Amino acid sequence: MKLLLTAVCAVLIAVVAESEARGAPAAVPGFSYVKSLEGIDEYRLDANGLSVLLVPDHSAPVVTFQVTYRVGSRNEVTGTTGATHILEHMMFKGSENFNDPKGNSIKQYLERVGGHYNANTSFDRTTYFATVGRDNLEGYVAIEADRMRRLWLRETDRQAEMTVVRNEFERRANNPDQVLTEEVSSAAYVALPYHHPIIGWRSDIEHVPIAKLREFYDTFYWPNNATVTVVGDIDPAAALGLIKKYYGSYPHSPQPIPDIYTEEPAQSGPRRVTIKRPGEIGSVIIAHKVSDGRAADQPALEMLDAILSSGKSARLYHALVDQGIALNADSGTDRRHDLSLHLMSASLAPGVSHEQVETALSDEMEKIRQHGVTPAEIERVKQQYIAADAYRRDGTAGVAAEINEWIAVGDWTLYVTFPESVAKVTPADVQRVAKQYFKDDESTIGWFVPVAPQTEKGS
Amino acid sequence: MRRLGAGLALLLAAFGAHAAMADRAQRVKTAGVDLVTYRTDVRDVVNIVGALPAGDAFAAGNAAVPTLTGMMLDRGTVALDKFAIAQQLEDVGAEISFSVGAQSVQIRARCLKKDLPLVIRLIAAQLRTPAFASAEFSKVRQQLIGALQQSLQNTESRAQQAFERAIFPVGHPNRPHSTEEMLAAAKTASLEDVKKFHAKFYGPAHLTLVLVGDLDPAQAQQEIGAAFGGWSGGQDYLHAATTAVSTGPNEVTVHLADKPSVTVMLGQPSGLRYRDPDSLALRVGTSVLGQGFTGRLMKTVRDKQGLTYHVAAGMGGDSLVDGSWDISASFAPALLDKGLASSREVLNDWWTGGVTEAELQERKQGEIGSFLVGLSTTGGLAGFILTSLQRGYDVDWLDRYPEAVRALTRDQVNDAIKKHVNPGTMTLVEAGSVPATAAAPAK
Numbered sequence: 059m060k061l062l063l064t065a066v067c068a069v070l071i072a073v074v075a076e077s078e079a080r081g082a083p084a085a086v087p088g089f090s091y092v093k094s095l096e097g098i099d100e101y102r103l104d105a106n107g108l109s110v111l112l113v114p115d116h117s118a119p120v121v122t123f124q125v126t127y128r129v130g131s132r133n134e135v136t137g138t139t140g141a142t143h144i145l146e147h148m149m150f151k152g153s154e155n156f157n158d159p160k161g162n163s164i165k166q167y168l169e170r171v172g173g174h175y176n177a178n179t180s181f182d183r184t185t186y187f188a189t190v191g192r193d194n195l196e197g198y199v200a201i202e203a204d205r206m207r208r209l210w211l212r213e214t215d216r217q218a219e220m221t222v223v224r225n226e227f228e229r230r231a232n233n234p235d236q237v238l239t240e241e242v243s244s245a246a247y248v249a250l251p252y253h254h255p256i257i258g259w260r261s262d263i264e265h266v267p268i269a270k271l272r273e274f275y276d277t278f279y280w281p282n283n284a285t286v287t288v289v290g291d292i293d294p295a296a297a298l299g300l301i302k303k304y305y306g307s308y309p310h311s312p313q314p315i316p317d318i319y320t321e322e323p324a325q326s327g328p329r330r331v332t333i334k335r336p337g338e339i340g341s342v343i344i345a346h347k348v349s350d351g352r353a354a355d356q357p358a359l360e361m362l363d364a365i366l367s368s369g370k371s372a373r374l375y376h377a378l379v380d381q382g383i384a385l386n387a388d389s390g391t392d393r394r395h396d397l398s399l400h401l402m403s404a405s406l407a408p409g410v411s412h413e414q415v416e417t418a419l420s421d422e423m424e425k426i427r428q429h430g431v432t433p434a435e436i437e438r439v440k441q442q443y444i445a446a447d448a449y450r451r452d453g454t455a456g457v458a459a460e461i462n463e464w465i466a467v468g469d470w471t472l473y474v475t476f477p478e479s480v481a482k483v484t485p486a487d488v489q490r491v492a493k494q495y496f497k498d499d500e501s502t503i504g505w506f507v508p509v510a511p512q513t514e515k516g517s
Numbered sequence: 518m519r520r521l522g523a524g525l526a527l528l529l530a531a532f533g534a535h536a537a538m539a540d541r542a543q544r545v546k547t548a549g550v551d552l553v554t555y556r557t558d559v560r561d562v563v564n565i566v567g568a569l570p571a572g573d574a575f576a577a578g579n580a581a582v583p584t585l586t587g588m589m590l591d592r593g594t595v596a597l598d599k600f601a602i603a604q605q606l607e608d609v610g611a612e613i614s615f616s617v618g619a620q621s622v623q624i625r626a627r628c629l630k631k632d633l634p635l636v637i638r639l640i641a642a643q644l645r646t647p648a649f650a651s652a653e654f655s656k657v658r659q660q661l662i663g664a665l666q667q668s669l670q671n672t673e674s675r676a677q678q679a680f681e682r683a684i685f686p687v688g689h690p691n692r693p694h695s696t697e698e699m700l701a702a703a704k705t706a707s708l709e710d711v712k713k714f715h716a717k718f719y720g721p722a723h724l725t726l727v728l729v730g731d732l733d734p735a736q737a738q739q740e741i742g743a744a745f746g747g748w749s750g751g752q753d754y755l756h757a758a759t760t761a762v763s764t765g766p767n768e769v770t771v772h773l774a775d776k777p778s779v780t781v782m783l784g785q786p787s788g789l790r791y792r793d794p795d796s797l798a799l800r801v802g803t804s805v806l807g808q809g810f811t812g813r814l815m816k817t818v819r820d821k822q823g824l825t826y827h828v829a830a831g832m833g834g835d836s837l838v839d840g841s842w843d844i845s846a847s848f849a850p851a852l853l854d855k856g857l858a859s860s861r862e863v864l865n866d867w868w869t870g871g872v873t874e875a876e877l878q879e880r881k882q883g884e885i886g887s888f889l890v891g892l893s894t895t896g897g898l899a900g901f902i903l904t905s906l907q908r909g910y911d912v913d914w915l916d917r918y919p920e921a922v923r924a925l926t927r928d929q930v931n932d933a934i935k936k937h938v939n940p941g942t943m944t945l946v947e948a949g950s951v952p953a954t955a956a957a958p959a960k
Binding site: 116117118119120150165166169170171172173174189190191194217218219220221222223224225226227228229231232233234335336337338339368369370371379380382385405407408437438441442443444445446448449451452453454455456511 | 557558559560561562564591599600602603604606607608609610611627628629656659660662663664666667669670671672730773774775776777778809810811819820821822823824825826827847848849852879882883884885886887888889890891892893894895896897949
């Protein structure tokens with residue numbers, strides 16, 4: 059306990075020192091200041107619990123404004139799979155005060171001012187964002203706030219948008235490797251909603267009723283389930299003033315935001331998935347469930363992945379690509395709020411069998427489990443991480459996008475503390491996580507086996 | 518509307534007012550290299566882009582040789598093998614990559630400020646003195662064959678390739694080799710062919726490098742001078758002997774089994790280079806038709822009718838020679854006919870009636886605003902400068918571009934549409950599992 063208190067005091071001193079160096083946080087009535095970390099100030103809107111992160115950066119006269127709703131496909135069940143994503147599309151169909159007939163819809167406004175904008179849905183969050191010239195910020199905030207609680211959700215719009223989303227689904231299905239990745243993920247999770255693809259199953263996309271979308275919207279689209287992140291050329295007090303002006307009239311959600319209590323049961327044997335479709339080049343994926351995205355093991359997993367697959371110095375390049383076994387090879391962790399998914403993958407070189415590539419991928423992980431990694435490897439990938447962190451800060455949109463993913467796994471401060479944790483990873487940490495998570499009996503292996511088109515017909 | 522105009526003015530002012538952007542750039546000829554350095558307020562990061570005329574269009578005999586040559590650049594130099602180079606870069610998190618396009622080898626790199634001298638030295642060594650080791654050539658050739666085989670199943674790249682082969686005549690720099698031709702060529706290409714190609718086309722004479730970010734321009738110029746000094750050679754970009762003209766209407770079908778979405782391209786040669794007088798007017802007019810969610814195609818074919826996830830119109834391939842004008846879209850096989858009919862109807866309305874004054878004013882504002890937002894990263898700024906230089910502009914195009922857009926009139930735009938676009942002679946390409954009733958024979 060004493061050790062913990064010491065650590066807490068050290069963090070507090072660091073936070074205060076940082077805050078003092080940059081000036082005191084903005085004091086705007088109606089907001090509670092929460093904390094500051096490395097140039098990021100967190101506030102809460104007292105009226106409704108909306109979280110706000112401000113990241114002033116005056117290197118260019120632009121601002122990225124981003125709203126992250128803590129709802130993703132993990133909040134869906136059979137029959138509503140893909141609902142979060144369809145709702146994301148419906149958010150562009152107009153709201154009470156901003157819509158096409160009025161000539162001020164989000165699309166009309168942002169394209170008129172040249173904003174770079176979009177939205178996307180993941181397992182754990184739904185995000186709306188735009189980068190605009192600083193003087194166009196208020197117009198965007200007003201529209202974004204309006205659609206938080208005053209969205210049009212009309213059956214006619216759902217019907218038109220359903221086929222749009224279905225074509226998005228179809229475009230993804232053109233790529234066998236995309237299909238394989240989703241089927242492997244689906245097989246790896248049997249209880250957690252990560253079993254369902256983010257875009258949903260085709261039949262659910264086609265049939266989910268508007269009432270279900272309305273129910274989803276009224277359950278999750280509330281200020282206390284959202285974080286607003288503003289990065290760029292802002293005056294913090296003015297930015298908070300705008301947020302209060304447009305979001306301040308909303309209440310808390312009438313009901314608590316539903317929690318997910320499902321837990322994934324232990325896996326007790328390897329699982330296999332094979333898809334056969336017309337194609338030319340086969341591929342292999344080996345997946346393992348690993349710790350949640352906030353867990354202390356994640357920095358070591360990050361280093362493990364870099365040692366395996368970052369650049370020509372990486373082990374998979376040496377063992378698979380340079381040996382002519384694979385066209386490419388990768389290792390990465392898809393960090394999620396609950397159990398994350400680790401994927402090793404490779405595209406087969408012409409004339410090489412799936413068994414050869416699967417064995418080669420497994421062997422590389424097994425070597426790390428048995429013999430660990432070298433201090434030189436750790437040092438190299440740490441330097442890569444430091445550089446990559448600097449690259450991510452080139453532009454306001456990149457910073458906002460990175461913070462967004464940490465909000466999704468449940469703790470934005472990891473944006474700051476994760477690189478610090480990476481700097482402390484040791485070779486022993488990497489070997490430990492390799493041993494802990496990458497067991498054959500807990501694997502899910504996928505093969506894409508190309509077949510000739512004529513063989514496929516009639517199957 | 519007044520408020521938006523004021524916003525744009527403020528954005529322009531904040532970026533440094535008229536001519537200020539170009540003033541921050543330094544363009545010099547150093548060791549034969551056309552070099553632009555641009556210092557921004559980003560911390561620690563330097564982004565490098567470059568181009569050298571040695572792309573696929575320069576193939577004289579074997580079609581795969583330019584690509585194979587480009588792929589050999591990161592496989593070791595006479596002084597360092599590929600793993601030694603990788604180690605030097607990866608130990609500091611720096612990145613260098615090369616890719617081969619129609620006319621140029623593109624160079625991309627990024628690094629921390631402190632590592633810029635290292636990265637410049639390595640780029641120079643990789644361009645100037647590749648090792649061309651026989652063992653590496655075998656590996657590169659196998660990887661190219663695999664990548665080409667993989668691309669055979671991609672509806673988008675197949676449609677793009679079929680479209681460009683249909684509208685550009687043999688000998689035009691924008692006409693790509695077919696994947697089948699490239700596969701056959703890759704299997705027979707020799708290392709000797711690659712060495713000869715490198716000797717003939719690689720050199721500083723038409724090499725352009727753009728460095729943007731946290732850098733000292735004088736130091737960067739010195740490093741480039743030292744790294745590229747003493748190198749000679751290089752050839753100019755290709756300029757089409759004749760401008761491509763529509764020979765349509767024409768239909769091409771690329772049959773691919775088990776593809777739930779068909780990729781469609783409908784278009785023609787534009788007959789225009791980027792710098793030609795009508796080009797910017799046609800670009801902005803085309804943007805009204807098919808850029809963004811407020812473009813007419815998206816508004817009708819996607820938003821109202823729900824027939825597709827993607828439909829857009831644009832112009833391309835016109836930086837160095839006359840390029841293309843096209844609509845691209847994706848449709849489920851069952852909605853293909855309906856989607857095409859709807860897209861053609863929107864196209865015809867646009868072509869017949871032109872753009873309205875209100876549409877033009879909004880597009881102009883949006884284009885200028887988007888341009889300025891795009892310059893807020895080192896990558897966006899570097900990319901715009903390089904493309905501008907390839908198009909024959911100087912760096913002052915950074916400041917003149919918004920003015921050129923602002924000066925466009927409705928008459929200019931609608932005249933350009935009528936003069937250069939002809940819906941009646943367009944080429945239609947469909948790639949995917951095209952239903953029998955919609956299919957036309959492949960050509």
